[in-house]
Amino acid sequence: MKILVxxxxxxxxxxxxxxxxxxxxxxxxxxxxxxxxxxxIAVEEAVRLKEAGVATEVVAVSAGVxxxxxxxxxxxxxxxxxxxxxxxxxxxxxxxxxxxxxxxVDKEQPRVVILGKQAIDDDANQTGxxxxxxxxxxxxxxxxxxVIAGDRATVTREVDGGLExxxxxxxxxxxxxxxxxxxxxxxxxxxxxxxxxxxxxxxPADFGVDVAPRLKTLKVAEPAKRQAGVKVADVADLVAKLKxxxxxx
Amino acid sequence: xxxxxxxEHDNASLKPATLNAITAAAKIGGDIHVxxxxxxxxxxxxxxxxxxxxxxxxxxxxxxxxxxxAENIAALVIETAKSAAYSHLIAPATTGxxxxxxxxxxxxxxxxxxxxxxxxxxxxxxRPIYAGNVLATVQSSDSVKVITVRTxxxxxxxxxxxxxxxxxxxAAADAGxxxxxxxxxxxxxxxxxxxxxxIVSGGRGVxxxxxxxxxxxxxxxxxxxxxGASRAxxxxxxxxxxxxxxxxxxxxxxxxxxxxxxxGAIQHLAGMKDSKVIVAINKDxxxxxxxxxxxxxxxxxxxxxxxxxxxx
Numbered sequence: 001m002k003i004l005v006x007x008x009x010x011x012x013x014x015x016x017x018x019x020x021x022x023x024x025x026x027x028x029x030x031x032x033x034x035x036x037x038x039x040x041i042a043v044e045e046a047v048r049l050k051e052a053g054v055a056t057e058v059v060a061v062s063a064g065v066x067x068x069x070x071x072x073x074x075x076x077x078x079x080x081x082x083x084x085x086x087x088x089x090x091x092x093x094x095x096x097x098x099x100x101x102x103x104x105v106d107k108e109q110p111r112v113v114i115l116g117k118q119a120i121d122d123d124a125n126q127t128g129x130x131x132x133x134x135x136x137x138x139x140x141x142x143x144x145x146x147v148i149a150g151d152r153a154t155v156t157r158e159v160d161g162g163l164e165x166x167x168x169x170x171x172x173x174x175x176x177x178x179x180x181x182x183x184x185x186x187x188x189x190x191x192x193x194x195x196x197x198x199x200x201x202x203x204p205a206d207f208g209v210d211v212a213p214r215l216k217t218l219k220v221a222e223p224a225k226r227q228a229g230v231k232v233a234d235v236a237d238l239v240a241k242l243k244x245x246x247x248x249x
Numbered sequence: 250x251x252x253x254x255x256x257e258h259d260n261a262s263l264k265p266a267t268l269n270a271i272t273a274a275a276k277i278g279g280d281i282h283v284x285x286x287x288x289x290x291x292x293x294x295x296x297x298x299x300x301x302x303x304x305x306x307x308x309x310x311x312x313x314x315x316x317x318x319a320e321n322i323a324a325l326v327i328e329t330a331k332s333a334a335y336s337h338l339i340a341p342a343t344t345g346x347x348x349x350x351x352x353x354x355x356x357x358x359x360x361x362x363x364x365x366x367x368x369x370x371x372x373x374x375x376r377p378i379y380a381g382n383v384l385a386t387v388q389s390s391d392s393v394k395v396i397t398v399r400t401x402x403x404x405x406x407x408x409x410x411x412x413x414x415x416x417x418x419x420a421a422a423d424a425g426x427x428x429x430x431x432x433x434x435x436x437x438x439x440x441x442x443x444x445x446x447x448i449v450s451g452g453r454g455v456x457x458x459x460x461x462x463x464x465x466x467x468x469x470x471x472x473x474x475x476x477g478a479s480r481a482x483x484x485x486x487x488x489x490x491x492x493x494x495x496x497x498x499x500x501x502x503x504x505x506x507x508x509x510x511x512x513g514a515i516q517h518l519a520g521m522k523d524s525k526v527i528v529a530i531n532k533d534x535x536x537x538x539x540x541x542x543x544x545x546x547x548x549x550x551x552x553x554x555x556x557x558x559x560x561x
Binding site for chain 2 (some may be wrong): 217
């Protein structure tokens with residue numbers, strides 16, 4: 001069984017981004033880029049499924065600028081067997097990415113696609129669900145546990161009220177939540193090995209996919225900053241302030 | 250112009266998030282219709298008809314909507330959207346709305362605008378990106394706008410005062426491919442986290458699950474508060490996942506948020522920085538949480554919290 005794992009290159013989660021002074025976008029020049037943390041969890045899950053003998057091949061795919069090759073190498077250092085980059089400098093929105101992924105699924109014929117539930121840059125939380133819809137496959141989003149047996153997956157999902165477990169037939173799309181697993185650190189030997197693994201590059205036009213954005217960003221701004229308040233001396237002081245000043249209790 | 254709001258409900262009643270989504274629809278302007286898809290959901294449909302501002306409620310009552318699977322709900326929304334020329338399809342950005350709405354958008358070949366916090370015009374919306382550190386104003390060029398709504402950014406519509414017509418619509422075909430095997434829902438007599446006026450939230454500093462319950466529950470009980478947690482506390486197993494407040498957990502904006510033993514990572518701040526009043530209790534005076542707290546108390550939470558419980 002083949003698993004396809006889409007990964008996104010994003011601004012590292014430790015970086016606090018800054019808005020460009022003209023308000024046209026976020027300044028990501030010379031900022032550390034990393035794999036979207038949820039996608040790292042997806043790669044780890046796919047690799048564990050391979051190690052458990054459930055999957056036979058893990059293919060990491062990405063869409064975006066040439067720099068995404070690094071992200072794919074990271075996925076291969078965790079244990080993906082090969083990588084495919086759909087290279088473009090164009091701005092890619094979730095619907096366009098889902099269409100590119102559908103084309104890759106049509107070509108690669110995986111039984112399962114595992115990807116992060118959301119990317120930590122645009123926080124959209126759309127691509128996996130859109131891909132499932134375009135493929136007319138079932139989906140199990142926000143997974144905290146995945147068990148694949150035969151032609152079915154049993155997926156525990158993190159939902160607002162707690163947990164929900166779904167059983168879905170394969171092929172299917174699964175999106176990962178934080179507690180699905182803890183991704184391993186890529187070791188130096190595995191990083192070296194990853195450099196020798198196959199990495200193909202294709203273009204959106206090869207698939208005839210129109211990636212034109214549907215949403216136009218008119219401006220970006222920083223939200224109003226919260227002012228730090230005061231330090232209170234003790235509990236009595238705190239309670240007095242909450243009662244008399246803030247009037248919230 | 251008509252707008253379709255997809256209701257979140259438990260068949261008997263509407264979930265509060267639906268009321269926030271209806272307010273967002275009202276800001277866009279136009280006739281507001283509400284779609285209630287469920288199984289034996291007449292109660293929820295009746296509640297939707299009472300909401301101020303709603304002119305029509307469409308009800309699809311069928312067994313295969315009992316589990317609210319994304320495949321079935323999306324197919325129904327598509328059918329309903331075809332039957333009338335809706336300009337906007339709107340759902341709350343709960344785990345339910347986030348699950349089925351992108352499917353709807355993809356099937357209509359339109360973008361989704363996720364998690365809006367503001368309406369600038371019928372085609373222009375404000376949404377947070379980068380964990381809420383940046384607000385983007387985006388304009389949609391699609392004929393139908395598919396939108397999810399950050400509930401804390403919009404007041405709840407009045408649950409009474411409306412008298413909408415209730416109309417049954419045919420169920421879409423059952424995709425029949427997903428089976429709900431089980432649910433482990435957290436049972437609590439406390440208010441729902443996303444709708445609570447006061448939240449007591451614990452982080453890694455609380456130490457373990459026993460401490461969390463022993464220290465924070467009595468305080469929450471006294472204040473009539475909901476209980477929350479940072480990712481660190483959930484990852485460490487102190488409390489279940491649905492307690493998590495943050496970028497990828499729940500977004501909350503109560504009147505009062507009491508952060509106990511939470512350092513204040515940006516991912517946590519993303520989930521609670523719109524609270525009206527923030528109190529931080531932490532032994533580390535340099536903890537980033539103090540930069541957003543209205544009232545900071547530097548001290549040992551094991552001494553401070555019981556004192557606070559006794560004093561309120």
